[in-house]
Amino acid sequence: MREKENFWLGEAMALAGRALDGGDVPVGALVVGPSGDVVGIGWNTREADCDPAGHAEIMALRAAAKELGTWRLEGCDLYVTLEPCTMCAGAIIGARVQRVVFGAWDPKAGAAGSVRDVLRDSRMNHQVEVVGGVRESECAAQLREFFGRE
Numbered sequence: 001m002r003e004k005e006n007f008w009l010g011e012a013m014a015l016a017g018r019a020l021d022g023g024d025v026p027v028g029a030l031v032v033g034p035s036g037d038v039v040g041i042g043w044n045t046r047e048a049d050c051d052p053a054g055h056a057e058i059m060a061l062r063a064a065a066k067e068l069g070t071w072r073l074e075g076c077d078l079y080v081t082l083e084p085c086t087m088c089a090g091a092i093i094g095a096r097v098q099r100v101v102f103g104a105w106d107p108k109a110g111a112a113g114s115v116r117d118v119l120r121d122s123r124m125n126h127q128v129e130v131v132g133g134v135r136e137s138e139c140a141a142q143l144r145e146f147f148g149r150e
Contacts, residue, residue, distance in 0.1 A: 022048035034075035040064025103139025
């Protein structure tokens, strides 16, 4: 399992490069469907699209829903380079994603176990399996490099 997680996080890191090219915080995400194929990709587009909801996770979820023809992403896994925020956690729950695997923890806005644990909150109508810290140092370095340039 860890080999597969490492691979998909590497792909998400490559997508984060697209965010960087657009002047955004380098976060990338992808959705892997029940068949094991990528069904949606995304990267931060807040700056490029002037979209406050333009987070990598949201973009990947939208693309996956369109590809699968349903907003219910049951059986799908989301891979993202940074721990999802509260907004993204809500979208992940709403989409019924099965599992989230992320790289770097977000000690300021994380909602998958660091600041909040929205994805596993038993009060929600859906709980998500969470695997954090996969390729953490690489994902964190990508973010540190961006913020060091600002």
